[in-house]
Amino acid sequence: MSIPDSVPTTPDPVDLPDSGTARLHLQGISKRYGGVRAIKKADITVRPGTVHAIVGENGAGKSTLIKIISGAESADTGEIFFEGAPITLSSAIDAMAFGIQTVYQEPQLFAELTVSENIFIGREITSGTRVDWLAQNAKVIELLTMLGLPASYATKTVGSLSIAQQQQVSIAKALAGNAKILILDEPSAILTDSEIDVLFNIVRRLTKTGVSVIYISHRLDELFKLCQEVTVMRDGETLGTWPIQDLSIRRVIELMVGEALVEARTERTFPEGDPRLALEGLTLEGQFHDVNVSVRPGEVVGLYGLVGSGVAEIAEAVYGMRRPTGGRILLDGTVVEPRSPRAAQSLGIGMLPADRKAQGMFSFQPIAFNISIGHLSLLSKARTWIDRRQESIVARQMISRLSIKTPSERQPVAAMSGGNAQKVVLARETVERPPVLILAEPTHGVDVGAKDEIHRIVGELAHEGTAVLVVTSDVAEAIRICDRLYVIRAGTTTVEFGPDAKQADVLAAASGDDSDLSAHVREVS
Amino acid sequence: MTTTNATTIPPATPSSGRTRGGVARGLLPPAVTGQEWVLIGVLAILWVVLSLTTPAFASSGSIQPLLSAVAPIALMGVGMTMIIITGGIDISVAGVLMVTGVTSAKMLVDHDASLLVAVLVSVALGGLLGLVNGLLIAYGRVHAIIITFGTANLFQFVGRQIFASKTVNGIPSTLDVFGRGEAGRTLGVPHSFVLMAVVVAIAWWYLRHVQHGRHLFAIGGDPVAARLAGVNVERRVLMTYVLTGLLVGMAAVFIVASGTSTLDQSIGSGRELAVIAAVVIGGTSITGGRGSVLGTVFGALLVQTVASGVTQLGWPSELSDLFVGVAIAIAVGADLIRKWARERA
Numbered sequence: 001m002s003i004p005d006s007v008p009t010t011p012d013p014v015d016l017p018d019s020g021t022a023r024l025h026l027q028g029i030s031k032r033y034g035g036v037r038a039i040k041k042a043d044i045t046v047r048p049g050t051v052h053a054i055v056g057e058n059g060a061g062k063s064t065l066i067k068i069i070s071g072a073e074s075a076d077t078g079e080i081f082f083e084g085a086p087i088t089l090s091s092a093i094d095a096m097a098f099g100i101q102t103v104y105q106e107p108q109l110f111a112e113l114t115v116s117e118n119i120f121i122g123r124e125i126t127s128g129t130r131v132d133w134l135a136q137n138a139k140v141i142e143l144l145t146m147l148g149l150p151a152s153y154a155t156k157t158v159g160s161l162s163i164a165q166q167q168q169v170s171i172a173k174a175l176a177g178n179a180k181i182l183i184l185d186e187p188s189a190i191l192t193d194s195e196i197d198v199l200f201n202i203v204r205r206l207t208k209t210g211v212s213v214i215y216i217s218h219r220l221d222e223l224f225k226l227c228q229e230v231t232v233m234r235d236g237e238t239l240g241t242w243p244i245q246d247l248s249i250r251r252v253i254e255l256m257v258g259e260a261l262v263e264a265r266t267e268r269t270f271p272e273g274d275p276r277l278a279l280e281g282l283t284l285e286g287q288f289h290d291v292n293v294s295v296r297p298g299e300v301v302g303l304y305g306l307v308g309s310g311v312a313e314i315a316e317a318v319y320g321m322r323r324p325t326g327g328r329i330l331l332d333g334t335v336v337e338p339r340s341p342r343a344a345q346s347l348g349i350g351m352l353p354a355d356r357k358a359q360g361m362f363s364f365q366p367i368a369f370n371i372s373i374g375h376l377s378l379l380s381k382a383r384t385w386i387d388r389r390q391e392s393i394v395a396r397q398m399i400s401r402l403s404i405k406t407p408s409e410r411q412p413v414a415a416m417s418g419g420n421a422q423k424v425v426l427a428r429e430t431v432e433r434p435p436v437l438i439l440a441e442p443t444h445g446v447d448v449g450a451k452d453e454i455h456r457i458v459g460e461l462a463h464e465g466t467a468v469l470v471v472t473s474d475v476a477e478a479i480r481i482c483d484r485l486y487v488i489r490a491g492t493t494t495v496e497f498g499p500d501a502k503q504a505d506v507l508a509a510a511s512g513d514d515s516d517l518s519a520h521v522r523e524v525s
Numbered sequence: 526m527t528t529t530n531a532t533t534i535p536p537a538t539p540s541s542g543r544t545r546g547g548v549a550r551g552l553l554p555p556a557v558t559g560q561e562w563v564l565i566g567v568l569a570i571l572w573v574v575l576s577l578t579t580p581a582f583a584s585s586g587s588i589q590p591l592l593s594a595v596a597p598i599a600l601m602g603v604g605m606t607m608i609i610i611t612g613g614i615d616i617s618v619a620g621v622l623m624v625t626g627v628t629s630a631k632m633l634v635d636h637d638a639s640l641l642v643a644v645l646v647s648v649a650l651g652g653l654l655g656l657v658n659g660l661l662i663a664y665g666r667v668h669a670i671i672i673t674f675g676t677a678n679l680f681q682f683v684g685r686q687i688f689a690s691k692t693v694n695g696i697p698s699t700l701d702v703f704g705r706g707e708a709g710r711t712l713g714v715p716h717s718f719v720l721m722a723v724v725v726a727i728a729w730w731y732l733r734h735v736q737h738g739r740h741l742f743a744i745g746g747d748p749v750a751a752r753l754a755g756v757n758v759e760r761r762v763l764m765t766y767v768l769t770g771l772l773v774g775m776a777a778v779f780i781v782a783s784g785t786s787t788l789d790q791s792i793g794s795g796r797e798l799a800v801i802a803a804v805v806i807g808g809t810s811i812t813g814g815r816g817s818v819l820g821t822v823f824g825a826l827l828v829q830t831v832a833s834g835v836t837q838l839g840w841p842s843e844l845s846d847l848f849v850g851v852a853i854a855i856a857v858g859a860d861l862i863r864k865w866a867r868e869r870a
Binding site for chain 2: 092093108109110111112117121123124129130131133
């Protein structure tokens with residue numbers, strides 16, 4: 001389905017309220033990281049007592065804007081006004097002093113301490129040098145009551161609470177710091193539906209007391225339940241702010257995606273035959289369930305899902321990093337149970353990890369080391385010493401094959417750009433040509449040129465017969481390189497798209513809007 | 526910051542909490558934790574069994590040396606507990622003990638120093654060496670085990686230079702007030718043990734009720750979050766190492782005082798492990814964020830009781846190492862199981 005001709009015209013954005021009456025007003029913000037312009041121009045105005053959503057695709061500049069508001073990063077240009085007065089924010093502590101509090105996805109709490117102590121740590125109520133436990137506890141109980149949470153939380157240790165409860169404690173902690181603006185960064189990603197309802201109730205109670213909430217979420221259906229105003233970002237710019245009643249999920253997506261460029265796809269013949277990798281009803285309790293996916297040799301299949309949808313965990317389960325609790329993984333029709341990455345590798349499953357700094361790369365080691373590690377038995381003589389000459393030859397072959405830009409294979413990876421480093425890790429995974437290759441976020445944090453290169457390499461690998469499973473949260477990438485695309489929502493495969501999927505449809509499917517999906521999309525049974 | 530003035534929170538009414546002994550129930554971990562009760566139970570059983578099997582064990586001639594031996598280990602353990610709560614460790618304790626011990630002994634022998642001077646020099650010197658450790662760890666941002674491994678060797682070298690390849694002979698009886706003899710006891714209790722108990726009581730209060738003491742737990746739990754919460758992480762970490770240095774200086778005086786009139790280079794050797802063993806057996810989590818000085822005292826008592834019991838039963842002394850090793854394994858295992866159970870919950 002193309003974006004229908006009858007797209008209802010989106011009304012113009014509302015006029016920004018006078019910055020004098022606004023709680024927070026940012027004007028002409030820009031931010032550069034090295035050569036990348038994360039934000040070209042951003043303006044936003046947040047009114048007291050409202051829930052203000054910021055939406056945009058990955059890379060649109062949302063997280064950078066949030067970092068600037070919370071003081072974690074400084075803007076290169078532009079001005080920030082707090083209640084009408086210009087301010088500078090050079091650290092998170094600065095922002096907190098103005099009452100700008102951020103609740104991060106990962107609760108910043110101390111597991112061994114009680115909720116009461118966590119809320120007041122760093123700003124204890126004291127009498128003399130002694131911490132006044134009673135006064136703190138009394139305030140915490142009032143705070144919890146105000147948020148509609150049980151007072152019994154106060155004396156529990158944080159480690160004994162669920163993730164959702166820890167998030168609620170984080171909100172209480174932010175409020176104890178005299179919050180005037182509360183930033184919630186993807187708070188619902190880690191929550192179940194009923195937990196989300198609790199969160200929404202808390203947020204609504206807060207706005208009644210005059211607190212402004214900046215709400216970041218990929219789940220667009222939530223905005224319509226909670227927010228009053230929406231600021232849309234695209235390609236590092238704010239497009240404007242709209243009252244929520246002027247928008248629909250589809251219109252928000254259209255604003256986010258813009259005049260989606262129809263990118264030239266390399267014509268490919270789609271393989272047929274039996275799948276090399278098949279997931280049948282794969283389930284990991286609490287993470288994902290009933291996942292059905294098949295990948296044929298020579299096919300590039302995408303798994304697209306929002307943060308928290310379980311998509312990352314599915315890939316990890318196939319690579320033996322997690323143990324599924326139900327369902328089957330089949331390799332060429334045979335049931336396999338990879339129990340560790342090593343076991344997965346010996347079955348012929350390779351994986352390019354998403355977080356290459358943490359999981360995939362030895363930064364201070366040379367390229368050759370990074371490519372050969374994992375294949376040392378292949379490159380060693382009599383399994384005792386490593387054939388350095390052979391290692392260099394293989395490294396040089398891979399460098400030229402993947403067009404890695406470097407003067408020598410002895411160069412450490414730490415000195416390379418993100419895109420080149422990513423290609424090094426990709427090189428390692430393809431030395432032995434695994435029959436199945438899983439790529440998690442293959443171009444995350446990679447510049448545009450290197451992105452094209454990596455997409456080309458993925459195409460070549462598939463052409464040579466590898467079954468490629470791409471896990472990505474970049475919808476443009478998913479559509480561009482995948483022959484078929486599964487959308488994961490709420491921990492399961494919901495919809496399967498063919499090669500001519502449209503960005504807006506995929507986004508709508510992933511964020512919970514199943515209405516008017518076009519004919520060539522079918523529900524996964 | 527000593528108060529909060531959040532507009533959204535009405536003023537506190539301190540009388541509204543459920544109270545027991547002035548502090549609302551459950552606000553703090555229990556005064557004596559479960560693991561400490563287990564230790565107390567094990568100690569009680571050991572003492573009863575040892576008293577029944579070797580009648581000499583229950584005599585004052587056996588108990589007093591035991592308390593004298595526990596005092597320096599538990600005293601150093603107080604500082605080490607705080608360090609380990611912040612997620613650090615100090616393995617240079619033996620080196621500091623050597624430098625401060627030999628310096629104070631030489632002051633007594635060569636300069637006829639008074640008790641006060643000897644104690645002050647030893648404690649101040651210990652604090653200085655602790656400051657070296659603390660500055661490197663808090664501001665150098667290198668892991669404590671690497672830093673203190675380096676300084677341990679450095680301090681041992683300095684200590685040997687002061688010894689100048691000779692034992693220190695003819696140490697006068699100036700320090701007897703902290704010694705093993707009659708002069709070192711009041712009502713049968715060694716002065717060193719009393720002093721240690723006072724320090725433990727203060728540290729126990731500090732770690733439970735004082736703002737800065739509570740911050741140590743936050744640092745051990747998550748240093749980044751602690752910094753965001755406004756905790757002066759570097760300063761607090763620095764102070765734990767300085768405090769440990771000061772206490773090691775005091776412990777050195779106890780050790781010199783309870784020895785003979787001769788001091789050789791073996792002073793301090795292996796003590797860092799005895800101290801860490803006491804802390805770990807006492808229930809302080811080696812990964813930081815949790816612990817108590819009371820447990821450390823019981824841990825030190827357990828280690829010494831085992832050593833003393835093995836000797837008095839006439840068993841080979843290696844068995845003492847075995848039992849201590851098993852106790853450490855059980856303590857660390859209990860901590861791991863607790864963490865694992867919590868993550869599963």
